[in-house]
Structures are given as structure tokens and as C-alpha cells.
Amino acid sequence: MAQDTAQQAPAAPAAPARALLPLILPAVLVGVGASLLYLLVSGLAERLQGVLWGTLPDALGIGRYSVLWMLVMLTATGLAVGLVVWKVPGHAGPDPATVGLSAPVLPLVVLPGLLLATALMLAGGPSLGPENPIIATNVALAFWLGSRLIPRMPGAMWPVLAEAATIGALFGTPVAAALVLSEALAGRPLKGALWDNLFGPLAAGAVGAMTTTLLAHPTFDLGLPPVGHHPGWGDLVAALVVACLAAVFGMCAVYGFPHVHDAFRRLRHPMLALPVGGLVLGLLGALGGHLTLFKGLSEVATLARNPDGWSAGQFAVMAVVKLAALLVAASCGFRGGRIFPSVFIGAAFGLAAHALVPGVQPAVGVAAGVLGVLLAVTRQGWISLFTAGVLVASPTIFALLCIASLPAWLLVTGRPQMQLRADGTSVR
Secondary structure, three states: OOOOOOOOOOOOOOOOHHHHHHHHHHHHHHHHHHHHHHHHHHHHHHHHHHHHHHHHHHHHOOOOOOHHHHHHHHHHHHHHHHHHHHHOOOOOOOOHHHOOOOOOOOOHHHHHHHHHHHHHHHHHOOOOEOHHHHHHHHHHHHHHHHHHHOOOOOOOHHHHHHHHHHHHHHHOOHHHHHHHHHHHHOOOOOOOOHHHHHHHHHHHHHHHHHHHHHHHOOOOOOOOOOOOOOOOHHHHHHHHHHHHHHHHHHHHHHHHHHHHHHHHHOOOOHHHHHHHHHHHHHHHHHHHOHHHOOOOHHHHHHHHHOOOOOOHHHHHHHHHHHHHHHHHHHHHOOOOEOHHHHHHHHHHHHHHHHHHOOOOOHHHHHHHHHHHHHHHHHOOHHHHHHHHHHOOOOOOHHHHHHHHHHHHHHHHOOOOOOOEOOOOOEOO
């Protein structure tokens, strides 16, 4: 019998059940709290948006999405958020250009201003989503409350539970949270098996997702025609080409980010940088149309309901304008995340490919476009795959996306990220 010379690393010892059971109650509390905060801020922002973009222009006899109103509202939003950043204690947190999806534990004094700035941004129309500020707020609240209510719990666990719970609440499923955290754990020395480390965060993500699902019934499925059980070679080629081109397209914003941020930083005051940014966003909205405003989820559903309703040029203009709007909003100081607007950018890019080459199925174009843009903007492989896949109700789309992600990842890995250091240089 031949001797096996292969050396295998010893398996990490599994934690006993009694070591994991105490995580359930904190995970449940954090999951419910994270979801409720997200739904509260989103609900208030939606009501304010209805007033600002419906009730008010109707009362004034101005078109809801006229050029004049878009310029007025986006500039006014910049003024309002600038005032919060300038005067409210904590200044709405650190420069958002320097913060990624994983948030540091912020002082409690920062949170009211951060939430107010986020709600104003969501209602006013800048092209950012709620994810980064909501994660940062939930992390700070979970750490502060949890450390006092359950002091025996390791302090480092509270931010992890809060991040997982918020991601689960944002996407309506704990799978996204588990994937993001497993990516974050890669390369770190683990104490115990991987699933032992994911037990508490997965529980928090599941509770956060279930709370959001029961109260708000969210869905990411765009209702596009399904790919079918047997995609052809043409679908594979389309996914590869669209994902790679979308990744290159997204990298245009990444490379421009430090330069645009530096231009706004030269204005030296939030009451200058944010109103000027709002004015630029208003001009971009006038160019691209009202669908290029806001975080983009409702607007991308509008595109998906009629994938043949615009020409390739019109889809391309919307993708370019939305990418520029994301770049400006993230650079001038608005508080928000980049995942949701990136979904719109990728969807518009994919639908432009479908309009240009009818052989590209809308579902394949949208999923591959979203995958490529998210890989470039977030550099989060799992969340890019997951988000692109759940937009299309097709069990076969993930196989195409996994293959398409490989060359797209080679185009973005090792390059600058859409996040800056304190000195203004890009994180790599």
C-alpha cells in the first residue's frame, strides 16, 4: 500500500452547542432592531419624497420632474444635508468617501445627524442608497446597547451581528449576509469551524431578513423573461462580454473618484460642496431624465417592465448619467451607499446591450451588467454575484454569472477601489 505523503491541515475543532446557544438571543434582538431602524428610515424618507416630488410641485403648479424642479430640489437637498453636516453635533460622521460597507463603531453623538442626512438624501434624489449609513448606525447602536445589557458577550461580536442583520434586512435574505461575512473571514485565523463563526451572524441576518419580509414584503425579482433551463452558447458569450464591458465601465467611476472628490474638497466647506454637488446632480437629472434620480431600485423595476421601451442610445445615456451621478454624490459629501445605484447602472448597461444586439436576452444582459458594475464599484465578489442573480428568477443564471465573474474579476482585482484613504488616495 502506497504511503500518502500529502499533508492535510488539521480540522478546526467545532464549538460545543452550549458555546453557540448564548448567541441566539443577542442575534434575535439585533436582527429585529436593525430591520426596524432600516424600515423606519426608509419609510420616513419615502413619505418625505412623496411630499417633495409630488405634493409640493403639484401645489405650486410645477411639473414634478421638470428641469426647473429637479435643479431646485437637488440643490435644496445639498443645502439641507450641508447644514446637517456643518451644524449638527458629530457632523453626520466621517467623510463617506473614506468608508466602505464595513463600518467602524461611531460615537453615539454622530448617529442623529447621520440618520437625518441619510433620510434627506434618500428623499431629495441623489444617486445613493441607504446601506452604508444604516449599517454604521446599527453597528454603533448594537455595540453601545449590547455592551451594557449583555456585558459577558465579547465586544467584537456586536458589530458583526449588526452588520449581518442589516445586510439581511436590506436584501430580505440572510444568504447575502452569510456570503459577505464568509468573504470577510477569508484569510483570517478562525477560532473553530467556519459555521461556528457564522452561527450568530447568520441568525442575526435571518431575523433581520424575516422582520423586513413580514413587515414590508420586499422583492428584488424584476420580472424579466426567464433564461430557461438550458441556456445556449450565445447566452454564455453574452454574459462574458457584457460582464467584462460593464466592469470596465464601472472602473471609469473608480478611477475618477479621487479626482472628483479632490475637486469638491477644494471648496472646503459642506455648505459649498454639497449644494454645488446637488446642482450638478440636478443638471445630470435633466440630462438623463427622472429615472436616473434616487437610489434606483424602483426606477430599475420601471426599466425591467418594458425592456424594449427605450433605444440602445437611451439606455446608454441613462447608464452614463447614473454613473456620473453616483460619482458626484459619493464625492461631494452626501451620506449613502453605492450598491443600489450600481444595480440601476448595470441594468441600464445590460438593457443597452440587449437593444443593440437583440440576441442578448434581457435577463442575461441585466444580470451580467449588474455583476460587472458591482464588481468594479464594491469589489465584493459574493454580494455582486448574489445581487445580480436574485434580480432574475432563473435557476440557471448563477451558472452563467459564476463563469462571467472570472474574467470580470481579473479586470478589477488589484486595481484602485471606490474608497479613499484620509489623504485622498485610493484604497487598493
